[in-house]
Amino acid sequence: MSSIQTTTIQADTTNPILKLRGSHLEPNTSAYPELDKKGYTVVRNVLSKEKSSSYVDKAFDWLEGFDKGFKRDDRSTWKPESLPAFSRGGLFNRHGAAHEQWAWDIRSEQNIIDVFAKIWDTDELLVSFDAVNISLPFDQDANFQKDAWPHTDQSPLRRHKHCIQGIANLVEVGPKDGSLLVLEGSFELYNEFFEIHDKDAPPEGWSWRDSFLPTNDQLQWFYDKGCKWKKIEAGPGDLILWDSRTIHYGGNAEGDSIRVATYICYKPAKDILPDALERRKNCWDELIGTSHDPLLFRETGSIALGPLTDDERLRPLQRPVLSDRAKQLAGITSY
Known part of the structure; x- marks a missing residue:
């Protein structure tokens, strides 16, 4: 194992449940040097094409199971009104999506776990109960959120590799397809940006929430520094990784191409605070989703946010069956 760096974090008095311990492991990205050079990388062929295809089939089974009119083989049904509620081009964090069996099966794939085990120098990990993405190439006049939404998934208060x-x-996602877009170079400028723009903080100060949405004027600062948008191209079974300080967003599907993906994030189990662990267990018991960070998370989904309609499905139709390894990743069984 390589040497481990630690970072001391000032106590967060606004929300003690969400703060880390006084010191914690930083991600060890030496196995994936592009993460430190560019802020993102693509690990190729983590899952086989055959296994990826089987998960795509399960994702479409899930959509068809809502009986709203969507049929995978009928292009005329590929419209927002034939689908359960989603955000952006196809981000599903409602309807118990985070706890569908196929989403859990992907989280439990050993080859994916191994990638994050290298990053954290341990295989004793917790995983997020995060969303899935099934983006369809809708017609131009379709009613859905089409705008870009550049953001980081790290609080301005955290200025280290976190x-x-x-x-x-x-x-397969190519240059014209829906995929992750990253603002190249933005993560390297993360600290400098917040030092210069400290006056932009709201009166109550920067939020502890691991999210920051820059304004157009703030984005222009990055453009003036030479940062440019890049769409990540990847194949079936590839794992896209990015540093949370990187400005990014999910692009909409274009042309005739679909996008099917799941969001996954792992961190060391030993770093979670007892209160947060109890909240994780409750999220599992109630089948509630979470934001990306397995340790510093917020509850998401239909139960946490409230349903949009009276007939909204709150949970999966069937509770997922977890393997022994998945129970450890969920935090309901200790290592």
Whole structure:
């Protein structure tokens, strides 16, 4: 194992449940040097094409199971009104999506776990209960959120290497297809930006929430520094990784290409605070989703946010069956 760095974090008095311990492991990205050079990388062929295809089939089974009119083989049904509620081009964090069996099966794939085990120098990990993405190429006049939404998934209060996020990509995505877009060079400028723009903080200060949405003027600062948008191209079974300080967003599907992916993030189990662990167990008991960070998370989904309609499905139709390894990843069985 390589040497481990630690970072001391000032106590977060606004929300003690969400703060880390006084010191914690930083991600060890030496196995994936592009993460330190560019802020993102693609680990190729983590899952086989055959396995990826089987997960795509299960994703479409899930959509068809809502009986809203969507049929995978009938292009005329590929419209928002034939689908359960989603955000952006196809982000599903409602309807118990985070706890569907196929989503858990992907989280439990050993080859994916091994990638994050290298990053954290341990295989004793917890995983997020995060969303899935099934983006269809809708017609131009379709009613859905089409705008870009550049953001980081790290609080301005955290200015160190804190979290590596992942996308299990299940289909071919090229330069014209829906995929992750990253603002190249933005993560290297993260600290400088907040030092210069400290006056932009709201009166109550920067939020502890691991999310920051820059304004157009703030984005222009990055453009003036030479940062440019890049769409990540990946194949079925590839794992996309990025440093949470990187400005990014999910692009909509274009042309005739679909996008099917799941969001996954792992961190060391030993670093979670007892209160947060109890909250994780409750999320599992109630089948509630979480935001990306397995340790510093927020509850998401239909139960946490409230349903949009009276007939909204709150949980999966069937509770997922977890393997012994998945129970450890969920935090309901200790290592």
